[in-house]
Amino acid sequence: xxxxxMKWMVLAGAAVSAMALAQDSENRVTxxxxxxxxxxxxxxxxxxxxxxxxxxxxxxAIIEGSxxxxxxxxxxxxxxxxxxxxxxxxxxxxNDNTITIHGDFMHSSNITVQVPVETSLKLKTVNGxxxxxxxxxxxxxxxxxxxxxxxxxxxxxxxxxxxxxxxxVSLTKVTPNKSMSFSSMNGTxxxxxxxxxxxxxxxxxxxGEIWSDFDVKVDGARPSQSIDTREGHHRxxxxxxIYGSINGGGPEIQLxxxxxxxxxxxx
Amino acid sequence: xxSPMSCDDAKGLFAEYWSGSLGEREEIAFEAHIAQCEACRRxxxxxxxxxxxxxxxxxxxxGPGVRARFYxxxxxxxxxxxxxxxxxxxxxxxxxxxxxxxxxMAISFALLVIGVGAGYELRPGAAKIAPDGQESSQIAxxxxxxxxxxxxxxxxxxxxxxxxxxxxxVSYAYQVPASDTQMLSALLATVNTDPNVNxxxxxxxxxRAFGSSPVMRTAVIQSIRKQDQPMVQIELIDLLVDLHxxxxxxxxxxxxxxxxINEAVREHAKVAMEKLR
Numbered sequence: 001x002x003x004x005x006m007k008w009m010v011l012a013g014a015a016v017s018a019m020a021l022a023q024d025s026e027n028r029v030t031x032x033x034x035x036x037x038x039x040x041x042x043x044x045x046x047x048x049x050x051x052x053x054x055x056x057x058x059x060x061a062i063i064e065g066s067x068x069x070x071x072x073x074x075x076x077x078x079x080x081x082x083x084x085x086x087x088x089x090x091x092x093x094x095n096d097n098t099i100t101i102h103g104d105f106m107h108s109s110n111i112t113v114q115v116p117v118e119t120s121l122k123l124k125t126v127n128g129x130x131x132x133x134x135x136x137x138x139x140x141x142x143x144x145x146x147x148x149x150x151x152x153x154x155x156x157x158x159x160x161x162x163x164x165x166x167x168x169v170s171l172t173k174v175t176p177n178k179s180m181s182f183s184s185m186n187g188t189x190x191x192x193x194x195x196x197x198x199x200x201x202x203x204x205x206x207x208g209e210i211w212s213d214f215d216v217k218v219d220g221a222r223p224s225q226s227i228d229t230r231e232g233h234h235r236x237x238x239x240x241x242i243y244g245s246i247n248g249g250g251p252e253i254q255l256x257x258x259x260x261x262x263x264x265x266x267x
Numbered sequence: 268x269x270s271p272m273s274c275d276d277a278k279g280l281f282a283e284y285w286s287g288s289l290g291e292r293e294e295i296a297f298e299a300h301i302a303q304c305e306a307c308r309r310x311x312x313x314x315x316x317x318x319x320x321x322x323x324x325x326x327x328x329x330g331p332g333v334r335a336r337f338y339x340x341x342x343x344x345x346x347x348x349x350x351x352x353x354x355x356x357x358x359x360x361x362x363x364x365x366x367x368x369x370x371x372m373a374i375s376f377a378l379l380v381i382g383v384g385a386g387y388e389l390r391p392g393a394a395k396i397a398p399d400g401q402e403s404s405q406i407a408x409x410x411x412x413x414x415x416x417x418x419x420x421x422x423x424x425x426x427x428x429x430x431x432x433x434x435x436x437v438s439y440a441y442q443v444p445a446s447d448t449q450m451l452s453a454l455l456a457t458v459n460t461d462p463n464v465n466x467x468x469x470x471x472x473x474x475r476a477f478g479s480s481p482v483m484r485t486a487v488i489q490s491i492r493k494q495d496q497p498m499v500q501i502e503l504i505d506l507l508v509d510l511h512x513x514x515x516x517x518x519x520x521x522x523x524x525x526x527x528i529n530e531a532v533r534e535h536a537k538v539a540m541e542k543l544r
Contacts, residue, residue: 120429141430141463159430161464163497179434181465185498185531202472206501252438254469258501258531 029063031092031099033116038097039138040119046103050110050129050147055117055136061099062114065090120156130165139178148187162187166260172267181254188260195266198250204241208261216264218244272300277307281314282372313426314369317419370423377419381412418443418450425453430463437469441476451477455486458503464496471502478510488515491522497529504532508539516543 033040042061044051056062090111091102103109108128115121120138123131130147133140137155148165151158155173159181166187174180174197182189188208193199195214203210255262277300283289284297301308417439424436437457443450454477457470477483487503494500504522507515522528522536 139429139431143464157431159434159463159465161498177435178431179438179469180431181434181469183465183468183498185496202469252434252469254434254465254472256468256498256502258498 027064027066031061031094033097035097041098042115042119043100043122046125047105048108048128051123051125052112052132053121054114054134056114059116064112065109177251179252183256184260186259189255189257190263192265192267198247199253200249201244201253203255203262205262206240206258210262212264213266214246214264216244216246272296274307281369317373414444422453425457430466433466434469437473440473445476459490467499484512488518497532500532501535504535504539508542513543516540
């Protein structure tokens with residue numbers, strides 16, 4: 001039997017000394033991914049404030065946090081002392097190659113993270129800012145409530161939603177066979193895919209329009225699948241949902257908005 | 268060996284443990300780990316249920332329309348294959364292959380059962396002796412077993428950590444028979460509890476295939492006010508309208524009057540009540 005592996009659990013509190021060593025400025029923390037045999041995952045759970053993640057050419061996560069509306073005077077120092085609490089009131093843990101960051105519930109803070117390019121992301125915030133992702137390769141999940149979601153230059157797959165903001169996603173390369181979904185209640189859903197992307201589409205908007213420069217083959221038969229024949233009468237659905245396919249069909253891609261429009265763009 | 272077992276080691280041994288092929292010392296270490304590790308115990312329970320179910324793979328009772336439906340799904344499958352992205356067979360198979368040894372064992376075992384069953388049923392001579400009715404029942408049985416495989420894959424995908432994988436599980440749900448109550452309850456659980464709004468939206472759409480199920484209709488009516496996402500609430504209301512579910516009216520009335528609920532949803536409920544008159 002394999003020798004028991006050491007548990008890699010870096011609790012923020014327990015690891016203050018290690019973190020302090022890795023701090024290269026007062027509001028910046030470098031956290032290593034501990035298990036190179038597992039896929040890298042970054043999880044950010046934010047309540048107040050924005051989340052920005054960018055891929056860079058390195059192997060650690062570089063995390064920066066800043067309180068909003070607080071003048072940063074830490075560098076002034078307090079009589080030569082250095083700050084040892086975590087920036088932006090974040091709580092950071094690392095476990096088996098997953099780094100999890102919980103934002104401060106009480107104060108608004110903006111979290112910026114640089115990650116190695118090949119990292120999957122699960123990002124969430126509620127108020128006070130957008131979620132932005134740039135230049136990573138992996139599976140990206142982003143959920144915002146009152147701000148927008150902007151994903152650019154990503155290869156892999158994306159599942160993104162916002163209640164009141166725009167969802168703008170641009171993929172340079174799509175992982176074959178992965179389902180994707182983009183939704184907003186009140187914002188526009190704007191998705192750019194490589195020209196050769198194969199997919200089955202479900203698109204719905206109530207009060208907006210649907211636009212695409214893809215050659216979308218609209219599937220006329222599918223909505224009628226929900227015809228109710230219980231009482232022997234046929235109900236033909238004439239609604240705002242369009243089923244279709246691009247490049248001959250493939251995995252499901254869902255684009256849903258109620259008050260916004262849908263743009264499906266070809267790269 | 269005295270060192271305690273890690274979660275990764277334990278997970279790798281599930282299949283061997285259930286099949287009774289662990290050594291005594293490993294078995295004791297495994298049981299000790301399961302006794303003290305809640306996460307592994309939960310995994311063991313879930314996988315164990317599937318493991319036991321494999322022994323009970325039911326042979327579907329063929330109804331009169333089974334033969335026609337089989338050829339329909341065969342045609343749909345062919346169409347799907349033709350329109351699917353041109354990837355090598357190896358890639359496709361690899362994409363379906365789960366990383367957990369217990370799932371691998373489970374699927375291998377199911378394939379073995381199907382293979383032996385098919386081999387037996389299709390052996391030379393069998394078809395010649397069998398009258399027509401029996402031949403179609405063999406096809407129906409195979410079809411049922413393929414349905415079970417799809418269901419297994421879909422159910423396992425719905426439990427994944429990644430929202431993308433769970434979305435894939437939902438799209439598999441379109442391919443299992445609408446009579447599949449286990450699939451239906453898994454979809455309803457997804458609609459009610461999945462943390463990702465996109466997965467919930469996709470699951471609501473997949474429920475359309477189960478339109479004739481009264482269980483589904485009741486569950487959808489009850490789900491609306493449990494949702495915290497207006498998008499999902501509106502999709503659920505639309506589903507009830509499409510199904511012409513007049514029993515939804517009392518609940519829609521409550522929703523329309525509930526000041527806690529998003530205004531657009533309340534408006535939607537009002538319109539839906541008009542349509543369900």
